[in-house]
Amino acid sequence: MEINIQLKSLADKINQLKSKIETEESTKHAFVLPFIHVLGYDAFNPLEVVPEFTADLGLKKGEKVDYAIFQNGEPIIIVECKSWKEKLTVHNSQLFRYFHVTKTRFALLTNGINYQFFTDLDAQNKMDEKPFLEFDITNLKENTINEITKFHKSNFNVDNIVSNASSLKYIKEIKKQINAELENPSNDFTRFFANKVYTGRLTEKVVDEFKDLVQKSLNQLISEKINDRLNAALTKETIKQQDEEIVTIEEENKIITTEEELDGFRIVVAILRRKLPINRIVHRDTQSYFGILLDDNNRKPLCRLHLNGGKKYISLFNQNKSETKLSISCIDDIYEFEKELLETAALYETE
Numbered sequence: 438m439e440i441n442i443q444l445k446s447l448a449d450k451i452n453q454l455k456s457k458i459e460t461e462e463s464t465k466h467a468f469v470l471p472f473i474h475v476l477g478y479d480a481f482n483p484l485e486v487v488p489e490f491t492a493d494l495g496l497k498k499g500e501k502v503d504y505a506i507f508q509n510g511e512p513i514i515i516v517e518c519k520s521w522k523e524k525l526t527v528h529n530s531q532l533f534r535y536f537h538v539t540k541t542r543f544a545l546l547t548n549g550i551n552y553q554f555f556t557d558l559d560a561q562n563k564m565d566e567k568p569f570l571e572f573d574i575t576n577l578k579e580n581t582i583n584e585i586t587k588f589h590k591s592n593f594n595v596d597n598i599v600s601n602a603s604s605l606k607y608i609k610e611i612k613k614q615i616n617a618e619l620e621n622p623s624n625d626f627t628r629f630f631a632n633k634v635y636t637g638r639l640t641e642k643v644v645d646e647f648k649d650l651v652q653k654s655l656n657q658l659i660s661e662k663i664n665d666r667l668n669a670a671l672t673k674e675t676i677k678q679q680d681e682e683i684v685t686i687e688e689e690n691k692i693i694t695t696e697e698e699l700d701g702f703r704i705v706v707a708i709l710r711r712k713l714p715i716n717r718i719v720h721r722d723t724q725s726y727f728g729i730l731l732d733d734n735n736r737k738p739l740c741r742l743h744l745n746g747g748k749k750y751i752s753l754f755n756q757n758k759s760e761t762k763l764s765i766s767c768i769d770d771i772y773e774f775e776k777e778l779l780e781t782a783a784l785y786e787t788e
Contacts, residue, residue: 440589441582443475448575451521451550458549461520465503468549469518472574477590478506490515490535502535508593512541519548527555527566536564542595543588550574554588556602569602571609619655622648630654691724698727701742701768705729708775709739712782726752737785740778744768753777756784 451468458467470480480486490505490512504516517532519525525546527533532544532555544555544564553568572581584605587598618626624644631639631647702720709718719733727744731737741752743762751771752762765771 440475440586441579444574444577444582444585447471447475448577451575455521455550458521461518461523464521464549465518468521469504469516469547472547472549472552473504473506473516476506476585476588484510487512502531505539505541508590512539513593513595514543514545514588515539515541516545516547519546521549523548525551525553527553527564533564537562542599556599558599558603558606565606567606567610569606569609619652622651627651692722694720694722694727695745697744697768698722698742701727701744701771702729704768704771705740705778708772708778709782712779712786731782731785739781740774742768742771754781 447468450471454467458464473480473486478485485507487505487507488503489501490503491501502515503518505512506514506516515532515535517530525548527546530546532546536544536555536557542556546553546555546568551573552571554570555564555568557563557565558569559565570581570584572578572585577585584601586592587594587601617623627644627648628639630651631644635643635647637643698720706715706718713731717732718739719730721728721730721733725743727742729739729741731739736758738752738754738758738760740754741760743750743752749765749767750762751765751774752760753774754760763774
């Protein structure tokens with residue numbers, strides 16, 4: 438099963454169960470251990486996942502971190518868990534203390550719903566105060582799933598993750614700054630754009646006026662970009678549909694309408710012409726059957742003839758448009774279904 442499907446399944450499980458989870462221990466078993474399993478590690482194998490992991494911390498003995506994930510006999514990720522009801526904070530976290538006494542480069546703080554991954558970008562062997570990867574498992578974006586995949590047992594590579602962690606950390610912070618400027622442009626941000634377009638002196642009053650203009654410009658630009666992408670997607674879909682129509686036409690060209698099928702059509706017309714104008718009764722041949730429709734409308738099938746196989750059949754339709762397939766020995770047997778054909782035509786006329 439692909440990791441994105443497993444993460445979606447876990448998110449659904451969390452949404453269903455969280456109201457019944459009351460303790461930190463329950464959070465671990467219901468939410469955190471399944472996440473570790475999604476990463477490809479066996480929670481029941483002490484060579485891969487060690488619960489209540491203990492490391493010597495100088496004079497401070499006996500402190501434990503909730504889990505340590507091992508690879509080749511060394512801890513690669515240490516995990517501290519909270520109850521899903523608790524907010525995450527790294528202050529006074531045991532992760533700080535354990536990070537520098539183990540060989541791990543990654544620490545995970547989680548409440549089973551929110552996940553924060555840390556490393557040592559700012560100072561070697563000292564855990565950063567801010568996570569480089571942070572997400573809510575019940576609301577994952579595709580790019581976040583790609584980052585989670587890098588921690589999977591089959592992909593795990595310390596150097597690759599660390600080299601990417603710096604980019605992730607700064608991208609996250611830059612996005613926060615951009616979002617803040619979109620909501621409320623700062624003076625510096627406003628001046629940057631005003632200087633490009635305004636030739637007069639940028640007084641405080643002018644800057645205040647430009648704040649609103651900059652905000653509107655950015656929002657309009659984002660909307661236009663979104664519309665452009667939607668239109669591009671719709672254009673691709675239209676081209677795809679046209680290609681499918683071409684394929685359908687090519688398939689239709691392979692269809693050979695037999696004289697027997699046309700004779701069967703004439704019999705149906707002879708039955709129904711007492712109730713319907715002849716020009717409303719239309720045949721449409723396919724590779725599977727010879728269809729007879731009212732008003733050339735696929736949603737108004739009068740009957741279907743199956744005459745090209747070893748056995749011959751006629752398909753009739755009831756008021757629910759359910760199909761019943763009945764055996765016939767020859768096309769003259771169609772006359773035996775006069776009543777049913779007239780009832781089907783009357784149903785469409787009532788509609």
